[in-house]
Amino acid sequence: MAIMYKKTTHIFILLLALLANVGIANAQEEAAVVDLAAEAHEEEGLDMTHLIFHHVLDAYQWDIVGWESEDGEKKISIPLPVIAYHNGHFLFTLSSSFEDGAKVEEGGLVWYMGVPEGRVVEKLLVNTATETAVRPTLDISITRNVASMWLSVIVILLIFVSASKAYRKSLVPHGAVNAIETVVLFVKDIADEQIGEKSAKYVPYMLTLFFFIWINNIIGLIPFFPFSTNLSGNIAFTATLAVGTFILTNFNATKHYWIHNFTVPGVPFVMKFILVPIEIVTMFIRPFTLLVRLFANVTGGHIIILSLISMIFIIGSIAMSVPSILLTLIIFVLEIIFGALQAYIFTLLSALYIGLAVNDEH
Amino acid sequence: MDLLSPEPGLVIWTGLTFLILIYLLGKFAWKPLLGAINEREATIKAAVENAAKATEELKQIEATKARIEAETRKERDSILKEAHALKDNIVEEAKNAAQQEATKIVEAAKAQIAKDRADAMQDLRKTVAKLSVEIASKVIAKDLEKDASQNDLVEKYLQECNFN
Numbered sequence: 001m002a003i004m005y006k007k008t009t010h011i012f013i014l015l016l017a018l019l020a021n022v023g024i025a026n027a028q029e030e031a032a033v034v035d036l037a038a039e040a041h042e043e044e045g046l047d048m049t050h051l052i053f054h055h056v057l058d059a060y061q062w063d064i065v066g067w068e069s070e071d072g073e074k075k076i077s078i079p080l081p082v083i084a085y086h087n088g089h090f091l092f093t094l095s096s097s098f099e100d101g102a103k104v105e106e107g108g109l110v111w112y113m114g115v116p117e118g119r120v121v122e123k124l125l126v127n128t129a130t131e132t133a134v135r136p137t138l139d140i141s142i143t144r145n146v147a148s149m150w151l152s153v154i155v156i157l158l159i160f161v162s163a164s165k166a167y168r169k170s171l172v173p174h175g176a177v178n179a180i181e182t183v184v185l186f187v188k189d190i191a192d193e194q195i196g197e198k199s200a201k202y203v204p205y206m207l208t209l210f211f212f213i214w215i216n217n218i219i220g221l222i223p224f225f226p227f228s229t230n231l232s233g234n235i236a237f238t239a240t241l242a243v244g245t246f247i248l249t250n251f252n253a254t255k256h257y258w259i260h261n262f263t264v265p266g267v268p269f270v271m272k273f274i275l276v277p278i279e280i281v282t283m284f285i286r287p288f289t290l291l292v293r294l295f296a297n298v299t300g301g302h303i304i305i306l307s308l309i310s311m312i313f314i315i316g317s318i319a320m321s322v323p324s325i326l327l328t329l330i331i332f333v334l335e336i337i338f339g340a341l342q343a344y345i346f347t348l349l350s351a352l353y354i355g356l357a358v359n360d361e362h
Numbered sequence: 363m364d365l366l367s368p369e370p371g372l373v374i375w376t377g378l379t380f381l382i383l384i385y386l387l388g389k390f391a392w393k394p395l396l397g398a399i400n401e402r403e404a405t406i407k408a409a410v411e412n413a414a415k416a417t418e419e420l421k422q423i424e425a426t427k428a429r430i431e432a433e434t435r436k437e438r439d440s441i442l443k444e445a446h447a448l449k450d451n452i453v454e455e456a457k458n459a460a461q462q463e464a465t466k467i468v469e470a471a472k473a474q475i476a477k478d479r480a481d482a483m484q485d486l487r488k489t490v491a492k493l494s495v496e497i498a499s500k501v502i503a504k505d506l507e508k509d510a511s512q513n514d515l516v517e518k519y520l521q522e523c524n525f526n
Binding site for chain 2: 053056057058119120121138139140141142143145146149150153156157160161163164165167168171172181184185188203204205207208211212234235236237239240241243244299
């Protein structure tokens with residue numbers, strides 16, 4: 001028990017330490033960017049856009065570090081599983097089998113990595129007998145973002161399962177468990193306040209939602225392997241969570257909620273022709289704002305930080321590094337605050353929307 | 363644009379992972395954690411209630427104690443009072459009894475005295491009668507015979523006259 005509790009403390013201190021050491025982390029981010037930037041610089045001039053998008057978007061392998069040597073560019077990356085389905089054929093392989101433009105022939109199809117039209121980063125493409133360079137019907141590869149998500153799951157489970165075990169020893173927790181309890185109760189109170197007496201059913205969802213977003217925001221801000229992915233700034237991620245809230249809102253809504261939305265009682269009849277469509281659109285706009293807000297804030301933060309660092313290379317002067325790094329530091333601190341704030345806002349609004357739907361009176 | 367197009371693969375994995383995470387956290391983290399917090403709340407509530415109850419009980423016990431004390435004091439007082447009354451009674455009775463006894467003795471003595479006196483008077487009367495008859499007989503020696511009817515007559519006269 002004591003060991004478990006120690007472990008929790010250590011993880012928590014580690015997280016805090018990582019947050020506190022933004023300065024050091026910053027320097028490493030800079031170093032990583034130097035390599036990538038140099039690469040971009042040599043190939044096609046200052047292609048910072050590609051660099052930033054490469055970071056902000058998903059990838060089939062997980063780059064740890066890259067550098068330039070006499071033999072050209074080198075990089076160390078972890079190959080990740082590529083899983084896809086197209087025209088009745090499955091593909092199971094590792095991303096390393098597509099290195100240096102290699103193609104994989106499997107089941108009469110030719111699979112390869114390429115940049116689809118209108119896209120910026122490489123995606124898995126497939127050539128069939130009749131068509132070329134199409135995206136497979138289903139691409140469920142374990143990408144960098146998926147791997148990072150599973151890492152976050154492990155971190156979350158370690159923190160909270162061990163924290164909950166600390167209560168078996170004593171009902172009065174100590175140290176880090178106290179801090180965790182404070183945050184857990186804070187989130188629980190959001191659910192209780194917004195949803196009211198029916199909140200118990202939704203509290204696990206709200207807690208999981210909050211910490212899933214928050215921990216992934218933090219992971220996204222730590223600028224070295226195995227962190228620094230932009231999962232919580234990926235629109236697929238935020239959209240899925242928003243759909244979760246949409247489902248919970250509308251599948252548990254009371255009769256009153258539907259009557260209100262489709263008849264808008266208490267207004268003149270003519271007004272109903274305007275208000276009913278507005279109410280129906282609102283139903284969909286609510287989760288949409290959730291997904292856009294989180295996506296835009298997190299991705300925006302990443303883009304700003306990377307852009308500020310890139311300024312050094314665009315201007316090409318070492319003197320630029322002073323204001324650039326200072327500004328990056330400020331944005332980094334802001335991003336740490338926003339990371340928690342966005343998780344809070346997403347959770348609060350989810351609870352609010354659910355509360356509006358499942359309670360009869362306002 | 364890449365940024366704005368959600369990849370179905372990531373949507374699927376996120377959804378699946380999130381559902382599993384909700385289940386795992388719900389079962390192994392939130393339930394025991396919130397359960398423990400609720401339990402603690404209940405414990406604190408019970409402790410506070412128990413303390414209030416104990417205070418209340420203490421108050422009641424003190425009230426009972428005070429009542430018992432008062433009752434005891436009252437009982438003691440009444441016992442003392444009774445004892446006093448009893449003592450007075452006994453003394454009174456003894457006094458009365460003594461008085462009565464004394465009266466009785468005095469009365470008996472008086473009766474005895476009266477009787478003795480009556481007896482003495484009787485004797486005296488007899489003696490007087492005898493003497494009278496003797497004197498009379500000496501005076502009227504011859505005429506009067508010493509017979510009993512004479513004696514009875516004297517006796518009768520003596521009876522009629524009161525000496526006292």
